[in-house]
Structure formats: structure tokens, C-alpha cells
Amino acid sequence: MSVDTLTIPAQSVAQSRIAELDINNIEFGKIFSDHMLVADYKDGAWQTPQILPYGNMSLSPATSALHYGQAIFEGMKAYKNEDGDILLFRPQANFNRLNISAERMCIPALPEDIFMQGLEQLLRLDAAWVPPTAGCALYIRPFIFATDDFIGVRPSSNYRFVVFSCPVGAYYGQPLRVAIEPHYVRSVEGGAGFAKAAGNYGAALYPAREMQEKGYHQLIWTDAKEHKYIEESGTMNVMFVIDNVLVTPAVSSTILAGITRDSVLQVARDKGIPVEERRVSVEELVAAHKAGKLQEAFGTGTAATIAQIATIHYNGEDMDLPAIEGRQVSNSIAAELDRIKTGQTPDQHNWIYKISL
Numbered sequence: 309m310s311v312d313t314l315t316i317p318a319q320s321v322a323q324s325r326i327a328e329l330d331i332n333n334i335e336f337g338k339i340f341s342d343h344m345l346v347a348d349y350k351d352g353a354w355q356t357p358q359i360l361p362y363g364n365m366s367l368s369p370a371t372s373a374l375h376y377g378q379a380i381f382e383g384m385k386a387y388k389n390e391d392g393d394i395l396l397f398r399p400q401a402n403f404n405r406l407n408i409s410a411e412r413m414c415i416p417a418l419p420e421d422i423f424m425q426g427l428e429q430l431l432r433l434d435a436a437w438v439p440p441t442a443g444c445a446l447y448i449r450p451f452i453f454a455t456d457d458f459i460g461v462r463p464s465s466n467y468r469f470v471v472f473s474c475p476v477g478a479y480y481g482q483p484l485r486v487a488i489e490p491h492y493v494r495s496v497e498g499g500a501g502f503a504k505a506a507g508n509y510g511a512a513l514y515p516a517r518e519m520q521e522k523g524y525h526q527l528i529w530t531d532a533k534e535h536k537y538i539e540e541s542g543t544m545n546v547m548f549v550i551d552n553v554l555v556t557p558a559v560s561s562t563i564l565a566g567i568t569r570d571s572v573l574q575v576a577r578d579k580g581i582p583v584e585e586r587r588v589s590v591e592e593l594v595a596a597h598k599a600g601k602l603q604e605a606f607g608t609g610t611a612a613t614i615a616q617i618a619t620i621h622y623n624g625e626d627m628d629l630p631a632i633e634g635r636q637v638s639n640s641i642a643a644e645l646d647r648i649k650t651g652q653t654p655d656q657h658n659w660i661y662k663i664s665l
């Protein structure tokens with residue numbers, strides 16, 4: 309099957325639910341677009357996908373993903389430009405990462421045409437759900453899970469790939485208070501930290517809740533061996549501006565290689581901002597803060613693009629960082645990325661996949 313020729317049968321809804329959507333007051337993750345894409349893997353091959361009305365799926369109680377966690381997912385966004393075209397931001401990168409996760413979790417690789425053509429046809433059908441409003445987007449959730457109805461720990465023989473979407477409002481997140489995690493770990497070398505595997509998130513809930521109870525929005529994971537080096541945050545990579553240099557932990561087998569991370573670093577390089585991808589120790593951050601050189605800290609991820617960090621807690625002390633308004637590096641990169649995603653500036657890195665209606 310080539311990327312251009314896959315024909316996906318679609319069963320459209322009789323009546324769209326779009327009227328239920330209050331575009332000025334979208335609650336994240338609660339209202340789903342009319343349709344979903346579904347493709348099954350059976351008899352050793354991915355089958356032709358289909359587009360169905362969004363709705364419940366019938367599953368055996370023995371569905372193996374529910375017991376043994378063979379489940380992976382992606383998160384991406386689509387925007388509208390001034391002409392009403394749909395602009396998907398770096399879907400190829402999400403496709404590549406999905407298959408990296410698939411390999412680690414013994415899930416058969418998904419063919420590119422099912423992902424790309426599936427997305428395109430799904431979005432054409434649900435075009436009305438891509439909000440045209442500034443700051444809003446359609447959040448898209450592709451995922452694959454094991455569907456054998458079998459109790460026993462072994463890779464499943466059957467899988468389901470699904471894509472559904474939900475409109476999301478502008479992200480007016482307050483600046484974050486984060487705490488450096490001194491005890492729990494998300495990921496170890498040789499583990500599955502680089503994969504977007506469902507179990508990574510389930511196991512992170514307890515430590516995150518503990519930090520929230522102490523008054524912090526999120527924690528920052530440190531390396532599993534010594535708790536000395538910064539890894540990433542809940543659903544974000546983390547970056548710092550130290551003495552006018554943009555510094556971030558290098559990607560490794562223990563960190564999810566964020567697509568926003570990569571995009572932020574590229575835009576920084578385009579702007580001539582010095583960038584360092586390397587190990588970042590907690591000690592270095594504390595020393596930089598003491599010396600007045602820790603100018604900015606922020607998370608990068610699909611949800612917020614850039615989520616500013618106001619305070620970093622470590623070892624009983626809160627390090628309060630300079631005011632958000634004065635953060636030239638992150639604010640200028642965030643604005644540039646917004647312009648790229650909504651087609652307001654030339655797409656020099658071919659990040660945009662345009663669907664003209």
C-alpha cells in the first residue's frame with residue numbers, strides 16, 4: 309500500500325455532536341470529535357483501517373493490554389490557518405516515535421499509510437472540530453493496545469490501533485511549582501523510559517501525587533542511579549537558561565524524546581541562541597541559582613508547548629526564578645512556534661502537514 313492510495317471505508321455519523329461544543333469554554337479531554345479510526349492486527353498483518361463513529365468498544369475481560377500493559381500511545385495537535393486549512397504539526401515524528409515505542413513493547417510496527425492516510429481522512433471528516441480560534445487546537449490521540457483474550461504473560465498476537473481526537477482550548481496554565489524527586493524513579497537504563505508506553509504513566513502517578521500533596525504541581529525526575537542528574541518532568545521535557553545558554557538533558561534511553569523539545573531546540577538554533585544538550589546536574593542548577601545565573605526554566609510538551617516553571621524545590625528549599633515576563637529565550641521561542649504551527653510564518657523545516665479542504 310502506498311501512502312497515497314489507501315482507501316479507508318468510512319461510516320459517518322448521522323448527526324454531528326459539534327453543537328455540544330462551546331468553543332469558548334472547552335474542557336480538556338472530555339468532548340470527543342464525531343469519528344475515530346480503527347485498524348486491527350490479526351493473522352500476522354495490519355488490516356485495512358476503517359473510520360467509525362466515535363464510541364465504545366466491546367472488549368473481553370481477558371484483553372491482554374489491560375493485564376500486562378502492552379499499550380502505547382501518542383499525542384499530537386492540529387491547527388487551522390487563516391484559509392481554514394488543517395495544519396498537522398510534525399505527524400511524521402509522532403509516527404516514528406509510535407513505532408519506536410512499538411518495537412520496545414513487542415508490538416508489530418504500524419505501516420505509515422495507515423497512520424498518515426488514516427489521520428488525513430479522519431481529519432477531513434472531522435474538520436469542523438479543529439478550532440479556528442487562536443490558542444485552540446485539536447488534540448489527537450493515536451494508540452495501540454494488545455487485544456488477545458488470553459491470560460498469560462507473552463506478546464499478544466492481536467492488536468488494535470485507534471485514533472480519536474478532542475478539541476482543546478487555549479492553555480492558560482499558571483507558572484509551575486516543581487520539585488526535584490529525590491527517591492522515586494520513572495525510568496532506568498535498560499528500561500522502557502524512551503517509549504510512550506502506558507505503564508510508564510501509571511507508575512508515575514503515586515510519586516506525582518505525593519509531590520502534589522506537598523504543594524507542587526509536578527516533579528522533576530532524576531537519574532535512577534544517583535538522583536544527581538535531571539531527566540524530565542511528568543509529560544514534559546525540561547530546559548533551563550543558564551548564563552544565556554539554553555541547556556537541556558540529552559535524550560537517552562531513560563527520557564522520552566519530545567517532539568516539542570526537538571522543535572524548541574531547532575528554533576533556538578535558528579535564532580542563534582547557544583544550545584547545549586548534555587547531562588544537567590541538580591548541583592549545577594543550585595549553584596547557578598545561587599550565582600543569579602539560572603534565568604529561565606520551563607517544560608516542553610505538546611499540551612502547553614512551553615510551560616513556565618516559577619519555582620524549583622530541592623532538598624527543603626524553594627528556588628524562585630525570575631519573572632516570566634522577562635524570559636526572553638522561552639517567550640520568543642514559544643511565539644515563533646505558535647506562528648509556525650498556525651501557518652503565520654514560513655515552514656522552513658517542513659514540519660507542517662497541510663490538509664486543504
Ligand SMILES: Cc1ncc(COP(=O)(O)O)c(C=O)c1O
Nearest residue numbers: 543544545564566567568609610
Ligand atoms: C514523559 C514525557 N516526556 C516528554 C513529553 C513531551 O513530548 P512531546 O513534546 O512530543 O509532546 C511527553 C509528552 O508526550 C511525555 O509524556
